[in-house]
Amino acid sequence: MKVLPCLLLVLLVVSSCAQPLVEQGAASYYADKFNGRKTASGAIFRNRKKTAAHKTLPFGTRVKVTNLKNGRSVKVRINDRGPFVKGRIIDLSKKSARKIGMLRDGVSEVRLSYKLK
Template structure:
């Protein structure tokens, strides 16, 4: 079975050649999971506050939105609004504990939650037992729609 992205790249090459035009550089090599912001993603780098939860251990090995497999021992996190590839500091507002995460997945899908973290990160934040915690997310580096990255609110405080 041929993937749609390969068919599209071949089609673009054929059209470019038949019209005598150039094919955009890298058109055939584009990764469908490349870390660029999507329309609607929050690329501002602003601080967010809200409720976080953690992934269940049974999700270990499943594919995330970026195409990688989830590991319970990683620093992976899921956000509905931050672009994939964003690095951020997460602070548990109840305990003051801080952990670094990388946004690699979409979610959480539970109402009222803004972030899902791996069990390892939940342990670092002191929220593994309770399952949820009120957190502050401070983006450090945020991918933009044009493929570049920009510093977030946390970049100056590294």
């Protein structure tokens, strides 16, 4: 039957042209006490790197985080699990939080944009 190969080809083309996935919610950032500790991925957490924790995204996923208050954004790599506070969708490293101007606020409304491989 020739329909199945054509259907698979269509699905492949559609998935490669897919729009980025988007989430919106509250972001926080890691306290300094976590610097130097192991993350869930096994990497050592460094506050000077552009990394983040997300509950479900695969480790290594690149995510664009945009602060909805000021429009500033940063690209981070997921290397840990969390946040474990209700209502929050991502924990950023201090460098990432500084880039989007949320250090003073501590928690900010953000939009996450990413593509899964």
